[in-house]
Amino acid sequence: xxxxxxxxxxxxxxxxxxxxxxxxxxxxxxxxxxxxxxxxxxxxxxxxxxxxxxxxxxxxxxxxxxxxxxxxxxxxxxxxxxxxxxxxxxxxxxxxxxxxxxxxxxxxxxxxxxxxxxxxxxxxxxxxxxxxxxxxxxxxxxxxxxxxxxxxxxxxxxxxxxxxxxxxxxxxxxxxxxxxxxxxxxxxxxxxxxxxxxxxxxxxxxxxxxxxxxxxxxxxxxxxxxxxxxxxxxxxxxxxxxxxxxxxxxxxxxxxxxxxxxxxxxxxxxxxxxxxxx
Numbered sequence: 001x002x003x004x005x006x007x008x009x010x011x012x013x014x015x016x017x018x019x020x021x022x023x024x025x026x027x028x029x030x031x032x033x034x035x036x037x038x039x040x041x042x043x044x045x046x047x048x049x050x051x052x053x054x055x056x057x058x059x060x061x062x063x064x065x066x067x068x069x070x071x072x073x074x075x076x077x078x079x080x081x082x083x084x085x086x087x088x089x090x091x092x093x094x095x096x097x098x099x100x101x102x103x104x105x106x107x108x109x110x111x112x113x114x115x116x117x118x119x120x121x122x123x124x125x126x127x128x129x130x131x132x133x134x135x136x137x138x139x140x141x142x143x144x145x146x147x148x149x150x151x152x153x154x155x156x157x158x159x160x161x162x163x164x165x166x167x168x169x170x171x172x173x174x175x176x177x178x179x180x181x182x183x184x185x186x187x188x189x190x191x192x193x194x195x196x197x198x199x200x201x202x203x204x205x206x207x208x209x210x211x212x213x214x215x216x217x218x219x220x221x222x223x224x225x226x227x228x229x230x231x232x233x234x235x236x237x238x239x240x241x242x243x244x245x246x247x248x249x250x251x252x253x254x255x256x257x258x259x260x261x262x263x264x265x266x267x268x269x270x271x272x273x274x275x276x277x278x
Contacts, residue, residue, distance in 0.1 A: 183216025
């Protein structure tokens with residue numbers, strides 16, 4: 001009996017302890033220690049938590065000739081079920097549009113200057129889908145887009161499956177003049193499994209990651225170039241998060257829209273925001 005107990009004890013000591021990284025604050029390759037300041041784990045059911053999420057509403061194309069109408073408080077387009085946020089783009093008539101979807105915006109305390117923004121998501125599939133996880137300035141300190149900047153944590157277009165993009169846009173660097181700063185990464189299971197998309201934004205630079213892999217950096221030129229100003233780096237003001245699926249548009253619809261694939265959904269396991277520990 002004593003020999004059996006000793007054998008069991010030895011087995012217990014030999015088995016390595018497995019720590020689940022999502023339960024602890026990440027450090028990533030930057031070496032920064034982060035503390036959690038805001039999150040939605042989607043451990044409820046129904047509409048997204050109104051204390052944390054608002055909606056952008058309308059169907060005017062959103063500057064990209066998008067085809068969908070973004071609705072408010074419509075469970076067909078945005079809901080929480082089975083511990084996940086579902087954003088669903090549908091082919092259904094609404095306000096004179098053939099497609100509906102949702103564009104969620106963080107609210108309440110959902111504005112931050114600097115931090116780590118981490119979203120675990122599974123992406124939609126099919127030509128004409130254009131899911132985005134991104135950030136915009138909460139004020140107009142430097143004027144409207146692109147002056148105030150934009151941070152794209154993850155973008156994916158259905159005609160180029162399993163290639164994800166992280167980008168920044170400023171007055172000097174944006175897609176309208178083909179100067180945007182972008183990183184691309186092949187994520188072969190992006191539409192079938194959950195992956196973790198993250199950006200670390202500091203006063204020095206913006207870094208993008210997928211599943212901990214660092215694949216894009218945008219540096220603050222104002223630290224090295226005396227002529228640089230907000231046109232190169234407007235990222236010193238509060239920003240908020242956006243989650244959406246666009247249908248078609250100048251990029252998402254570049255090769256047309258497959259009318260047979262709908263509905264399509266982006267599933268989000270969690271959204272977590274960290275700031276540097278002091």
